[in-house]
Amino acid sequence: xxxxxxxxxxxxxxxxxxxxxxxxxxxxxxxxxxxxxxxxxxxxxxxxxxxxxxxxxxxxxxxxxxxxxxxxxxxxxxxxxxxxxxxxxxxxxxxxxxxxxxxxxxxxxxxxxxxxxxxxxxxxxxxxxxxxxxxxxxxxxxxxxxxxxxxxxxxxxxxxxxxxxxxxxxxxxxxxxxxxxxxxxxxxxxxxxxxxxxxxxxxxxxxxxxxxxxxxxxxxxxxxxxxxxxxxxxxxxxxxxxxxxxxxxxxxxx
Amino acid sequence: xxxxxxxxxxxxxxxxxxxxxxxxxxxxxxxxxxxxxxxxxxxxxxxxxxxxxxxxxxxxxxxxxxxxxxxxxxxxxxxxxxxxxxxxxxxxxxxxxxxxxxxxxxxxxxxxxxxxxxxxxxxxxxxxxxxxxxxxxxxxxxxxxxxxxxxxxxxxxxxxxxxxxxxxxxxxxxxxxxxxxxxxxxxxxxxxxxxxxxxxxxxxxxxxxxxxxxxxxxxxxxxxxxxxxxxxxxxxxxxxxxxxxxxxxxxxxxxxxxxxxxxxxxxxxxxxxxxxxxxxxxxxxxxxxxxxxxxxx
Amino acid sequence: xxxxxxxxxxxxxxxxxxxxxxxxxxxxxxxxxxxxxxxxxxxxxxxxxxxxxxxxxxxxxxxxxxxxxxxxxxxxxxxxxxxxxxxxxxxxxxxxxxxxxxxxxxxxxxxxxxxxxxxxxxxxxxxxxxxxxxxxxxxxxxxxxxxxxxxxxxxxxxxxxxxxxxxxxxxxxxxxxxxxxxxxxxxxxxxxxxxxxxxxxxxxxxxxxxxxxxxxxxxxxxxxxxxxxxxxxxxxxxxxxxxxxxxxxxxxxxxxxxxxxxxxxxxxxxxxxxxxxxxxxxxxxxxxxxxxxxxxxxxxxxxxxxxxxxxxxxxxxxxxxxxxxxxxxxxxxx
Numbered sequence: 001x002x003x004x005x006x007x008x009x010x011x012x013x014x015x016x017x018x019x020x021x022x023x024x025x026x027x028x029x030x031x032x033x034x035x036x037x038x039x040x041x042x043x044x045x046x047x048x049x050x051x052x053x054x055x056x057x058x059x060x061x062x063x064x065x066x067x068x069x070x071x072x073x074x075x076x077x078x079x080x081x082x083x084x085x086x087x088x089x090x091x092x093x094x095x096x097x098x099x100x101x102x103x104x105x106x107x108x109x110x111x112x113x114x115x116x117x118x119x120x121x122x123x124x125x126x127x128x129x130x131x132x133x134x135x136x137x138x139x140x141x142x143x144x145x146x147x148x149x150x151x152x153x154x155x156x157x158x159x160x161x162x163x164x165x166x167x168x169x170x171x172x173x174x175x176x177x178x179x180x181x182x183x184x185x186x187x188x189x190x191x192x193x194x195x196x197x198x199x200x201x202x203x204x205x206x207x208x209x210x211x212x213x214x215x216x217x218x219x220x221x222x223x224x225x226x227x228x229x230x231x232x233x234x235x236x237x238x239x240x241x242x243x244x245x246x247x248x249x250x251x252x253x254x
Numbered sequence: 255x256x257x258x259x260x261x262x263x264x265x266x267x268x269x270x271x272x273x274x275x276x277x278x279x280x281x282x283x284x285x286x287x288x289x290x291x292x293x294x295x296x297x298x299x300x301x302x303x304x305x306x307x308x309x310x311x312x313x314x315x316x317x318x319x320x321x322x323x324x325x326x327x328x329x330x331x332x333x334x335x336x337x338x339x340x341x342x343x344x345x346x347x348x349x350x351x352x353x354x355x356x357x358x359x360x361x362x363x364x365x366x367x368x369x370x371x372x373x374x375x376x377x378x379x380x381x382x383x384x385x386x387x388x389x390x391x392x393x394x395x396x397x398x399x400x401x402x403x404x405x406x407x408x409x410x411x412x413x414x415x416x417x418x419x420x421x422x423x424x425x426x427x428x429x430x431x432x433x434x435x436x437x438x439x440x441x442x443x444x445x446x447x448x449x450x451x452x453x454x455x456x457x458x459x460x461x462x463x464x465x466x467x468x469x470x471x472x473x474x475x476x477x478x479x480x481x482x483x484x485x486x487x488x489x490x491x492x493x494x495x496x497x498x499x500x501x502x503x504x505x506x507x508x509x510x511x512x513x514x515x516x517x518x519x520x521x522x523x524x525x526x527x528x529x530x531x532x533x534x535x536x537x538x539x540x541x542x543x544x545x546x547x548x549x550x551x
Numbered sequence: 552x553x554x555x556x557x558x559x560x561x562x563x564x565x566x567x568x569x570x571x572x573x574x575x576x577x578x579x580x581x582x583x584x585x586x587x588x589x590x591x592x593x594x595x596x597x598x599x600x601x602x603x604x605x606x607x608x609x610x611x612x613x614x615x616x617x618x619x620x621x622x623x624x625x626x627x628x629x630x631x632x633x634x635x636x637x638x639x640x641x642x643x644x645x646x647x648x649x650x651x652x653x654x655x656x657x658x659x660x661x662x663x664x665x666x667x668x669x670x671x672x673x674x675x676x677x678x679x680x681x682x683x684x685x686x687x688x689x690x691x692x693x694x695x696x697x698x699x700x701x702x703x704x705x706x707x708x709x710x711x712x713x714x715x716x717x718x719x720x721x722x723x724x725x726x727x728x729x730x731x732x733x734x735x736x737x738x739x740x741x742x743x744x745x746x747x748x749x750x751x752x753x754x755x756x757x758x759x760x761x762x763x764x765x766x767x768x769x770x771x772x773x774x775x776x777x778x779x780x781x782x783x784x785x786x787x788x789x790x791x792x793x794x795x796x797x798x799x800x801x802x803x804x805x806x807x808x809x810x811x812x813x814x815x816x817x818x819x820x821x822x823x824x825x826x827x828x829x830x831x832x833x834x835x836x837x838x839x840x841x842x843x844x845x846x847x848x849x850x851x852x853x854x855x856x857x858x859x860x861x862x863x864x865x866x867x868x869x870x871x872x873x874x875x876x877x878x879x880x881x882x883x884x885x
Contacts, residue, residue: 371835
């Protein structure tokens, strides 16, 4: 393949203590693509996602064998600056989790902690820009300084996306970002993902196959910690090569 | 027959509850009734006169408040830092954590009189002596009971209260917030101080208030670390002794030469102390309840 | 569903131009800025751990310093007190006399006597009230019974002592026709007031922690509410109840101001509850202020403190274990 690669995972085995959660997973994720990860719950797709920005480091006893490379650089090498890595690889969680502060402060949080700017005008600019990018600006511009907790579920999730965008990441990891939302909010998030693709590399974990089919360019199917099949979304859904994939997408599976 | 046994059982347990509440009511009623008789603005703002039979208890209130303030200045920051260490840095499954956590728990149940001994042995006899030797060429300044040492003793006594309450609230802050913050490239320290602690603020407040309420009521630890029955002047130096509401009550109750003359003053002093500690406790309970509601949301 | 199936309408076009969206000044991987923040983060961790360990060290110092002041007894003080003095000689506590007698047996007996009275009175009341609150009280009443009884815990012990001396002592004396106004019985009753809220709170927590499922299963089998409470809920919560009693006992042994004020403070060797008594804690409180620093008497008082500390530490530890066992039993983990 001649196309560029953003993230390369090769031979990844992941362990929680003595429990192995990933078995020899290899995958190449292309820049400015949306890559969807599907599979039944407990199949390792979230673990895989969280190993890309080393969020699993927070879990005692968790360890990864194998290689994860971001732009050719080993994410798990000792010289890797985890904090900087997480800035480059943003994350959206399953449950929207805005901090109990104002919407403005939520978006500005990452900018502030990373010391990107101290000037109020620049900060205002970043907040507006990212809120627009997250298609939330028009809904919150009149109540920027009110608690983010007063926003609806869908708005909160888009705020979390804006918050992640504000630190100018290159990659966005989304862990079932719409699983707790109603269909209309879900549609908005999906539209947003489609727009964001132009700028960011997106990896989305979802248990909703229609969603994977709608938003992604490539899809990986996980089962019991193994990457069973990885292909262009269209091909994977129309002509799966693997029997297990077929069973899963046709719903003959748990 | 079964119904009868059942009834009796419920009635008996209800009776026990009523007895306890009645006792509480009698104690509080008695104190409120006799305590308000002589209560006046003068009583709160004036110094005692004529061998404690007239005047007020201002120096005792002042001493208690000062003691509690000094105590909180030491206990709250240290307690909060230990709680942060326990909740955010220590590995809960490690032996070190389990042992130190158990020590803190255990400390909460050590009799307060033992803390008094510790204060005398450690602060007065060791630290105080060392200071005097180093800075006052052996002159007796800090190697004797004083408000500073009483406050430090009280701080050690209330430390577990602060640690346990704050650790609990820190642990109640959902992990989601920590992860969201770290995923944005914040360091652990930034996460703790910008996201976790602000949410545990009510816990810090509750811990501080509970500590203060305990500190305001305890007498045993200050018996020989700095409290005095009567002082002509208010304490103005860390090495000064001080008057204390609880200590005052103890002396008035047990060592008064003229019980009938001092009784009204005694009751009023008790009333002031009880009101003070109740207000503190109720504030702590209110904050805790609000926090619970907030946490559920 | 309103959303369009975009990918089905659109050819897959892999992006050919890749624009990294980062600050060009920052070399991929490590930025000096975040290196700096890392250093601060490390430093803070070291600092916080340092302060934590310092504080925890002070906690351990308590044991060291209380014990240290008693330590010279091991080789004997200049005025002849040794580690054996508290356990030898006649059963008399007479520290201030030409030949001081430091036998702590009367004090231990006194402590046990008062504590036992307090436990016998307080435990059934507190447990019954806890059972009522957890099992029988209607919802709204339950909500204020608990804070009210906990308010009792908020009354400083010097206030309870004062109340006992001024009011309770006369009542008890009249009711039982006792010669001495201050005696073990009065002290025991006053002490019960201090431990009731402790036993109540811990055992009520243990009872409410029993899952509703247990109750429903029992009620569904036709058991009455009282039967369910006694045969299912109470036995399930037994480790917590035990913890409550043990911790209450620990508090009673160490409680100072109440017994100091109402026990009469005579170290009499007798089991009679109508006589005045003297406890370990009250002895320290009463004598420490007047004692000569470094004397045998001073050392012996610290020795008593060490003894109290050890007793309560063991009781707390055992109580803690029981509480943990309760959680393991009810939730499968601690």
